[in-house]
Amino acid sequence: MRRATNGITTRGKSRRDLVKPAAVKVFLGVSAICAAGSQPALAQSYSFSNVVIEGSTRVDATTILGFAGIERGAAISAAELNSAYQRLQNSGLFEKIEVVPQGSTLVIRVQEYPTINVISFEGNKRLKDENLAELLQSQSRRAYSPAQAEADAAAITELYATRGRIAATVKPRIIRRSDNRVDLVFDITEGKVVEIERLSFVGNRSFSDRRLRQVLETKQAGILRTFIASDTFIAERIELDKQLLRDFYMSRGYVDFQVLDASAEVTRERDAFFVTFTVQEGQSYDFGQVGVSSEIEGVDPTEFGDLVTIRRGATYSPGVVENNITRMENLALRKGLNFVRFEPRVTKNAQNQTIDLNFVMVRGERVFVERIDIEGNTTTLDEVVRRQFRTVEGDPFNPREVRQSAERIRALGYFGDARVDAQPGSSPDQVIVNVDVEEQPTGSLSFGLSYGVESGAGFNIGFSESNFLGRGQSVGVNVSTGTDSVNSSISFAEPAFLGRDLRFKFSIFYTETNSENSRYDTRNIGISPSIDFPISENGRLELRYKISEDVISDVEGSEASVPGDPDVSSAILREEADRGALITSSVGYSYNYDTRRTGLNPTGGLLLRFSQDFAGLGGDVQYISTNALALAERKVWNEDVTLRAIFEGGAIHMLDDNPSRVTDRFFGNGKIRGFESNGLGPRDLNVSNEDALGGNYFAVARFEADFPLGLPEEYGFTGGAFLDAGSVWSLDNVNGGVDGTDEVDDGFHLRSSIGLSVFWTTPIGPLRFNFAKALVKEDYDEERFFDLTISTKF
Template sequence: MRKTAGRIGKSENGLVRPALIAAFLGSVAIAAPVVGPAFAQTYSFSSVQVEGNSAIEPATIIAYAGIGRGEEVTAARLNDAYQNIVNSGLFESVELEPQGNTLVIRVVEYPMINIVNFEGNSRLKDEELAEIAKSRGRLVYSPSQAEEDAAAIADAYRLRGRIAATVDPRIIRRDGNRVDLVFEVTEGKVAEIERLSFVGNRAFSDRRLRQVLETKQAGLLRQVIQRDTFVAERLELDKQLLRDFYLARGYADVQVLDATSDVSRERDAFFVTITIREGQQFRIGQTSTVSEIEGVDAAEFEAVQRIRSGEVWSPALIDNNVTRMENLALRKGLNFVRVDPRITRDERGGLLDVEFAIVRGERIFVERIDIEGNTTTLDQVVRRQFRTVEGDPFNAREIRQSAERIRALGFFADAQVNAEPGSSSDSVVVNVDVEEQPTGSLTFGASYGVEAGIGFNIGLSEKNFLGRGQSVGLSLTTGADATEGSFSFTEPAFLGRDLAWSFGVSYRESDNANSASYDTRVGRLTTGLEFPLGELSRLQVRYTYQDSKISNPPAGVSPIIAAEVAQGAVTSSALGYTYSYDSRISGLNPKGGVLLRFSQDFAGLGGDSKYIMTTGLALAETKVMQEEVTLRTIFEGGMINSLGGTNSRVTERFFGNSKIRGFESNGIGPRDGTEALGGNMFAVARFEADFPVGLPEEYGISGGLFMDVGSVWSLDNTLGSGGVNVDDSMNIRSAAGFSVFWDTPVGPLRLNFSKALAKEDYDREQSFDLTISTKF
């Protein structure tokens, strides 16, 4: 039976035609019988005809409709079929028209995308935008997908601080039902942080707190510094950094209440305000240790503590002592032992009494450790950061510390470690979810020194070689009077242990045109093992082979140098070690710490040279005046003891370069005429103070004062020109001056302005020096 009805359709702009649907449903209602109950009228089609399609098969469209031949369907079912075809996203317009026993489906297909172009973009390249957009050539054009792509591109600009960026998708129609899809980008200006201020801070200045944050104020280098652009997501990280900063300094009740941002009328600048409630600073009061496990002596555990009354309280201080005590329990074979720090507050005295309670923990085991997201890094690199393996008792604190070690690798942009219930009530599964980030770098650079002039360097480094956690470096440096190349390789987990094996080779040629009258050539090979001796101390043992040659001396060169030239190429084969202790890495004293380093090399295991070389360094630093001023004292010295009747060479002796400011390279120490000879001994004391100079800290400019005192002295052979002995006595030199530190995109620069206070007549002074600032 033939039924008549209107069309169900969709306009060219993708909107359903309500009038047609109303007419269709109205015709059904009119045709319905009047007598008896009202039932929805049904249709039955012996055939379905598809019109207007070219790229999409009729069977596919009929399948979307879901109406079979001879099947009775209602008007509502026809509307559902229409919606199914529309929702496929393949058609600009759709119409369903019953014609007797035939259902006619008319469609207008969306065009195919010919190419996707981007216009108006400069900060983000076409390749970057193409990776963001999901619309591709040879795919069906979808307006909704194009809008999603435009939003995603705008969001990428927002993350780079360009919140005013707009992206409009446009289509250019071509022959053959094809279109070019063009994203028109208006990038706008960078929304910089014009002002970054704090409310509620009393113990620390705004300047000091701004140094803590990842977000930076816009300044002189706003065109190259990326951290001064506003990124809303970064504020949450900044709030956590501030909280950690205060907690490490004893402010147990600190709250970072809010971080608000206001945009300027031009939408090119933000004003960020962070509200803090500091609370009071607490120190450690009385400490005690109790055992709630029968047979466990609390005195043994108290003996391993490193906590004193009067110390500034910090979470790291408590955690480190808990870890020591729990490690002692493991060494004693006591499983499922937990140490709970119980805090009693003395608000009036600003003290926190700590009771370490040794209690029996839950019997929970680590069922397995699952690692996900490491597309490059091998599982074993992540797994070896755990002190716990499958089957061990579960220790929540150890899992947290393992997570910190994974993040400290620097291989991952993000690393999350969580423990979830295992297959039984007494087991957990540790899930590690990491996100890889680039770990290699290729650098090209230029350097400048007052004496050395302009130099160029190229470097290639990879700190996660082949995903094995190994470090590889290759560099080549050229200057006015020297060329140097080096290669290094480090395996941080040699033999699967906390044992770092390193290997390095270097080669240097110098004509010393600016500091000496002869040429040198030094080739060196070094390999060694390094391992921890304690929480803060490490020991490195190494072997070094060196081949050196002094050549091309001018006529009238010092007899001391001439004698060393006559030796030709000289080799040395040495075993050595370095002991280091660095309290700064513990984080227990955020204001500073102590670094001690002592090294010795014993040459004479083959080769031509026989000597013992000893060097040492002691550094102490602290921050005062709301941590804005850093005071630093450094003592450094070295000595070469020649053995077996041999004499030290100029390629082995100390020159004190960069040790005492105010003097040129090779500018102090024993000298024969104009020829610097170096010395078998050196000692220096340096006193420094770094401080702000009043400029906005976003400029990265600060100042410093220094005073250096020391000397280079002692030679094995002192017979100089004309048979006159060279003065190799310990003549004290000193210099004082001020420094300007500038954090630039090419590195931290240090400009030293100095004046020699005590010197010898033959010393060479230098009142200005420009160097790369280094840290010990």
């Protein structure tokens, strides 16, 4: 087939011609003209009145001539002819090119790259085909490009590298088919996960390697390395680790801290990394003189100075400075002082290692927020991100507020990354705040088996979603069973109820138990809506309502009338069971004060909780139930050891003539280690069952220390020691025995225990092994030397 257009003649090949082995050559037709080293040959020039293009089927002649850059009738040299060939080659469209001068005719022969028929992957087990396909630029039914195939292979290799498989190799190859088509296949050798064998530090004197490893996002490989993803090496994570180290040291007063180097070396076998951080700590500084001054005429700084909570001699921390600035700027806004900024001007006194701080009130630039643009939130609604800002469009622009908003967005846990910056707006006094987020999975479905000394072996299933339908709402469904118990719950929470900082929660629960050391069963079912909100920087208040039904059943000996019958429960329990199913309708509140939330003191914190529930708003039961907890903890010895003191107590006071029931009273389970479940407190010794009855009051004091065991950190083992003391006491009805004529001892009897703990961090949660010895106890108390639980946090 021949085609001629504007002096360009094309001789096409049928698409059914098979592609021959790749070859590239250029004929300049100058074998007789262009002898090696011959000056006349170098000066040879050509002029073509006709261009013949052969072999093109998909690419038209005009496009080919455009790439060649040759004009008809124009004189060109051999070098320019060679450049034309190079341009054709660089177009990436042709597998074979020949440029052949034939007198006044230039023949350009091309063989186009074949069309990709299908793309497939071989050898991949860890990553699915659809995940790999998302990375490719090569596509079916388009021309095959070796350069693009190599680039795609490099992208796949990079993805494997981010998963810790830096030894992975990807090789593209083609399988030729008919009609100038090929199948593109990526042969993948995944290799093994390249783990971080050792994380070490150079230059650290104030903190141990173990303590600094806890700061980093990167983790050492451990014995559970198969289940842990953070022990793989990701180069991008190193920069985050460097910033985390800076934040750690700065919050402890090391204002001169620097990360001098962060190096990662791979072993000769390419199966492990050694990561080393070289740091320069400097000295820790404390706060010296702190004051507030004003450069704004007519503004008295005295009222703002009263808000400063920095104590002279306290360890310097940028977080403390930021919190005080925020507090003063909020006061300025309430007083109608817009565009007022508080600049912290520091004076470092190296001799006595103190920093004098002066908050200077200055007039900031009159800049407003034109708009807030949010990108990348494919699932999460704009309003969920937007409500993390304390400013809206049209408000004065505050750079500090933008930084804090970015931190709040990251703290949501909905995004793998969140970047917030400000750019000039449509006018000099306007800025546009850009928010760029990257979504990440927020839901989980879990199945598992569990074991506890108290609950025995059990099965659990749970579903949780912290960003339900992208609205920032959380939904949870949990069902767990033990040897003698069933616990299930459904919960829903809206963190921004009515568009404000109000957290609304609604839960439904069902519990069924066959109490250990007591021969009776209980069932509890109910619903509880609640709402909580901040009332101070560190305090939150929760208001709640609960309605539930409680049943006591299968009390042994309920039909017995003869004293001394075997398997007889206390008359107290039988009387409580005879009352049947009772409805409890209560309202309550909880106040929670937690300085650990703000991190103002990075080496310690305080937690206070106080709650009360008032039953009697309808229902069958009337009482006031009060609970209180105080916790203080501090890290010592270069923060390797944590000391903790916990004081907890509770009381229930009945408001009618009916006594409390076992479903209302306290048992102190888990409060004092070294005792069985329901193993301490008032007990009816006048019956064969010797049932544990619980008490109207409980009080405990726990003292704990957590410390390293000297084992490699990657094993996940740490140790602890504890001392517990307290008691459960007081009953409304002490008429026990078989017929209610024997009095039960419900007095305050102190119990105490001492023991050691082993903590093991596992993928299913932190396990805690307790080995306890009761020091002070009653003869009828039930002891437990060993206890295994999933460790919880207050």
